[in-house]
Amino acid sequence: METGNASLAKIAKVIDPAEPPEDPLIALARAVHALVWSSSCTGDSAPKTKVHEPDTFDGSDxxxxxxxxxxxxxxxxxxxxxxxxxxxxxxxxxxxxxxxxxxxxxxxxxxxxxxxxxxxxxxxxxxxxxxxxxxxxxxxxxxxxxxxxxxxxxxxx
Structure with a gap:
Protein backbone atom coordinates (compact mmCIF):
# COMPACT_ATOMS: atom_id res chain seq x y z
CA MET A 1 0.00 0.00 0.00
CA GLU A 2 1.34 3.41 -0.87
CA THR A 3 2.19 5.95 1.75
CA GLY A 4 0.55 9.35 1.89
CA ASN A 5 3.75 10.98 0.57
CA ALA A 6 3.81 8.69 -2.47
CA SER A 7 0.18 9.56 -3.19
CA LEU A 8 0.95 13.27 -2.91
CA ALA A 9 3.91 12.85 -5.27
CA LYS A 10 1.63 11.27 -7.88
CA ILE A 11 -0.84 14.11 -7.49
CA ALA A 12 1.99 16.63 -7.83
CA LYS A 13 2.92 14.98 -11.15
CA VAL A 14 -0.67 15.39 -12.32
CA ILE A 15 -0.71 19.07 -11.32
CA ASP A 16 2.62 20.37 -12.60
CA PRO A 17 3.18 24.03 -11.64
CA ALA A 18 5.60 24.43 -14.60
CA GLU A 19 2.76 23.88 -17.06
CA PRO A 20 0.37 26.68 -17.91
CA PRO A 21 -2.64 26.71 -15.60
CA GLU A 22 -5.60 24.75 -16.85
CA ASP A 23 -9.23 24.80 -15.98
CA PRO A 24 -9.43 24.29 -12.17
CA LEU A 25 -12.21 21.72 -12.58
CA ILE A 26 -10.07 19.61 -14.91
CA ALA A 27 -7.16 19.86 -12.48
CA LEU A 28 -9.43 18.81 -9.63
CA ALA A 29 -10.82 15.90 -11.64
CA ARG A 30 -7.29 14.72 -12.42
CA ALA A 31 -6.29 15.00 -8.76
CA VAL A 32 -9.35 13.02 -7.64
CA HIS A 33 -8.65 10.39 -10.30
CA ALA A 34 -5.05 10.09 -9.09
CA LEU A 35 -6.19 9.71 -5.48
CA VAL A 36 -8.74 7.04 -6.38
CA TRP A 37 -6.19 5.21 -8.47
CA SER A 38 -3.54 5.31 -5.74
CA SER A 39 -5.95 4.15 -3.05
CA SER A 40 -7.17 1.24 -5.16
CA CYS A 41 -3.70 -0.06 -6.00
CA THR A 42 -2.50 -2.67 -3.58
CA GLY A 43 0.89 -3.29 -5.16
CA ASP A 44 2.51 -6.44 -3.86
CA SER A 45 0.36 -6.69 -0.76
CA ALA A 46 -1.28 -9.93 0.32
CA PRO A 47 -3.97 -11.29 -2.00
CA LYS A 48 -7.59 -10.63 -1.14
CA THR A 49 -9.30 -13.30 0.91
CA LYS A 50 -12.14 -15.25 -0.59
CA VAL A 51 -14.79 -15.91 2.01
CA HIS A 52 -17.60 -18.26 1.04
CA GLU A 53 -21.14 -17.00 1.14
CA PRO A 54 -23.08 -18.45 4.08
CA ASP A 55 -25.18 -21.56 3.62
CA THR A 56 -28.88 -20.80 3.73
CA PHE A 57 -30.63 -21.37 7.04
CA ASP A 58 -34.21 -22.63 7.07
CA GLY A 59 -34.74 -23.02 10.81
CA SER A 60 -35.45 -26.76 10.65
CA ASP A 61 -32.24 -27.72 12.48
Whole structure:
Protein backbone atom coordinates (compact mmCIF):
# COMPACT_ATOMS: atom_id res chain seq x y z
CA MET A 1 0.00 0.00 0.00
CA GLU A 2 1.34 3.41 -0.87
CA THR A 3 2.19 5.95 1.75
CA GLY A 4 0.55 9.35 1.89
CA ASN A 5 3.75 10.98 0.57
CA ALA A 6 3.81 8.69 -2.47
CA SER A 7 0.18 9.56 -3.19
CA LEU A 8 0.95 13.27 -2.91
CA ALA A 9 3.91 12.85 -5.27
CA LYS A 10 1.63 11.27 -7.88
CA ILE A 11 -0.84 14.11 -7.49
CA ALA A 12 1.99 16.63 -7.83
CA LYS A 13 2.92 14.98 -11.15
CA VAL A 14 -0.67 15.39 -12.32
CA ILE A 15 -0.71 19.07 -11.32
CA ASP A 16 2.62 20.37 -12.60
CA PRO A 17 3.18 24.03 -11.64
CA ALA A 18 5.60 24.43 -14.60
CA GLU A 19 2.76 23.88 -17.06
CA PRO A 20 0.37 26.68 -17.91
CA PRO A 21 -2.64 26.71 -15.60
CA GLU A 22 -5.60 24.75 -16.85
CA ASP A 23 -9.23 24.80 -15.98
CA PRO A 24 -9.43 24.29 -12.17
CA LEU A 25 -12.21 21.72 -12.58
CA ILE A 26 -10.07 19.61 -14.91
CA ALA A 27 -7.16 19.86 -12.48
CA LEU A 28 -9.43 18.81 -9.63
CA ALA A 29 -10.82 15.90 -11.64
CA ARG A 30 -7.29 14.72 -12.42
CA ALA A 31 -6.29 15.00 -8.76
CA VAL A 32 -9.35 13.02 -7.64
CA HIS A 33 -8.65 10.39 -10.30
CA ALA A 34 -5.05 10.09 -9.09
CA LEU A 35 -6.19 9.71 -5.48
CA VAL A 36 -8.74 7.04 -6.38
CA TRP A 37 -6.19 5.21 -8.47
CA SER A 38 -3.54 5.31 -5.74
CA SER A 39 -5.95 4.15 -3.05
CA SER A 40 -7.17 1.24 -5.16
CA CYS A 41 -3.70 -0.06 -6.00
CA THR A 42 -2.50 -2.67 -3.58
CA GLY A 43 0.89 -3.29 -5.16
CA ASP A 44 2.51 -6.44 -3.86
CA SER A 45 0.36 -6.69 -0.76
CA ALA A 46 -1.28 -9.93 0.32
CA PRO A 47 -3.97 -11.29 -2.00
CA LYS A 48 -7.59 -10.63 -1.14
CA THR A 49 -9.30 -13.30 0.91
CA LYS A 50 -12.14 -15.25 -0.59
CA VAL A 51 -14.79 -15.91 2.01
CA HIS A 52 -17.60 -18.26 1.04
CA GLU A 53 -21.14 -17.00 1.14
CA PRO A 54 -23.08 -18.45 4.08
CA ASP A 55 -25.18 -21.56 3.62
CA THR A 56 -28.88 -20.80 3.73
CA PHE A 57 -30.63 -21.37 7.04
CA ASP A 58 -34.21 -22.63 7.07
CA GLY A 59 -34.74 -23.02 10.81
CA SER A 60 -35.45 -26.76 10.65
CA ASP A 61 -32.24 -27.72 12.48
CA UNK A 62 -31.43 -25.45 15.45
CA UNK A 63 -27.92 -26.90 15.62
CA UNK A 64 -27.08 -25.30 12.24
CA UNK A 65 -27.79 -21.75 13.44
CA UNK A 66 -24.38 -21.26 15.07
CA UNK A 67 -22.50 -22.30 11.90
CA UNK A 68 -24.74 -20.02 9.82
CA UNK A 69 -24.03 -17.03 12.07
CA UNK A 70 -20.28 -17.71 12.02
CA UNK A 71 -20.38 -17.75 8.20
CA UNK A 72 -22.23 -14.42 8.22
CA UNK A 73 -19.70 -12.93 10.65
CA UNK A 74 -16.82 -14.00 8.39
CA UNK A 75 -18.45 -12.07 5.54
CA UNK A 76 -18.89 -9.01 7.78
CA UNK A 77 -15.21 -9.11 8.73
CA UNK A 78 -14.10 -9.61 5.13
CA UNK A 79 -16.13 -6.60 3.93
CA UNK A 80 -16.06 -4.14 6.88
CA UNK A 81 -17.00 -1.11 4.76
CA UNK A 82 -20.04 -2.88 3.32
CA UNK A 83 -21.31 -3.94 6.74
CA UNK A 84 -20.72 -0.78 8.78
CA UNK A 85 -24.37 -0.48 9.76
CA UNK A 86 -26.47 -2.94 11.71
CA UNK A 87 -29.20 -2.68 9.07
CA UNK A 88 -26.75 -3.90 6.40
CA UNK A 89 -25.88 -6.90 8.59
CA UNK A 90 -29.55 -7.67 9.26
CA UNK A 91 -30.45 -7.42 5.58
CA UNK A 92 -27.52 -9.60 4.52
CA UNK A 93 -28.34 -12.26 7.12
CA UNK A 94 -32.04 -12.24 6.20
CA UNK A 95 -31.15 -12.71 2.54
CA UNK A 96 -29.77 -16.16 3.44
CA UNK A 97 -32.85 -17.26 5.37
CA UNK A 98 -35.39 -19.55 3.76
CA UNK A 99 -38.28 -21.78 4.75
CA UNK A 100 -39.82 -21.21 8.14
CA UNK A 101 -36.96 -18.92 9.28
CA UNK A 102 -37.71 -16.49 6.45
CA UNK A 103 -41.45 -16.96 6.94
CA UNK A 104 -41.07 -15.81 10.55
CA UNK A 105 -39.73 -12.38 9.45
CA UNK A 106 -41.70 -12.07 6.20
CA UNK A 107 -44.84 -10.34 7.55
CA UNK A 108 -42.72 -7.61 9.14
CA UNK A 109 -40.57 -7.23 6.02
CA UNK A 110 -43.60 -6.82 3.78
CA UNK A 111 -45.29 -4.25 6.03
CA UNK A 112 -43.41 -0.93 5.77
CA UNK A 113 -45.63 0.54 8.51
CA UNK A 114 -43.77 -1.68 11.00
CA UNK A 115 -40.28 -0.45 10.06
CA UNK A 116 -40.26 2.26 12.71
CA UNK A 117 -41.50 -0.08 15.44
CA UNK A 118 -39.23 -3.09 14.97
CA UNK A 119 -36.01 -2.73 16.91
CA UNK A 120 -34.43 -5.77 15.27
CA UNK A 121 -34.47 -4.18 11.79
CA UNK A 122 -31.82 -1.62 12.77
CA UNK A 123 -30.09 -3.50 15.59
CA UNK A 124 -28.13 -6.63 14.68
CA UNK A 125 -27.91 -7.78 18.30
CA UNK A 126 -31.71 -7.60 18.64
CA UNK A 127 -32.10 -9.44 15.33
CA UNK A 128 -29.80 -12.22 16.58
CA UNK A 129 -31.83 -12.51 19.77
CA UNK A 130 -35.04 -12.81 17.73
CA UNK A 131 -33.51 -15.40 15.40
CA UNK A 132 -31.97 -17.42 18.23
CA UNK A 133 -35.08 -17.34 20.41
CA UNK A 134 -37.18 -18.74 17.58
CA UNK A 135 -34.76 -21.03 15.73
CA UNK A 136 -31.74 -21.64 17.93
CA UNK A 137 -31.04 -24.64 20.14
CA UNK A 138 -33.00 -24.69 23.34
CA UNK A 139 -31.45 -25.14 26.75
CA UNK A 140 -32.10 -28.82 27.52
CA UNK A 141 -31.96 -28.27 31.29
CA UNK A 142 -34.49 -25.44 31.21
CA UNK A 143 -36.73 -27.51 28.91
CA UNK A 144 -36.54 -30.52 31.28
CA UNK A 145 -37.37 -28.37 34.32
CA UNK A 146 -40.35 -26.91 32.47
CA UNK A 147 -41.59 -30.39 31.54
CA UNK A 148 -41.23 -31.57 35.14
CA UNK A 149 -43.26 -28.60 36.35
CA UNK A 150 -46.01 -29.47 33.89
CA UNK A 151 -46.24 -33.13 34.94
CA UNK A 152 -49.38 -34.14 36.77
CA UNK A 153 -50.30 -37.37 38.50
CA UNK A 154 -53.10 -39.34 36.90
CA UNK A 155 -55.92 -40.40 39.17
CA UNK A 156 -55.68 -44.19 39.66
CA UNK A 157 -59.44 -44.77 39.66
Missing amino acids: PEKLHKFLVQCELNFQDHPHTFRSDRAKVTFTQSYLKGMALAWFEPDLLNPDNYDHLLWMDNYHEFLQELTANFGPHDAIVDAIQQLKNLTMKDGS
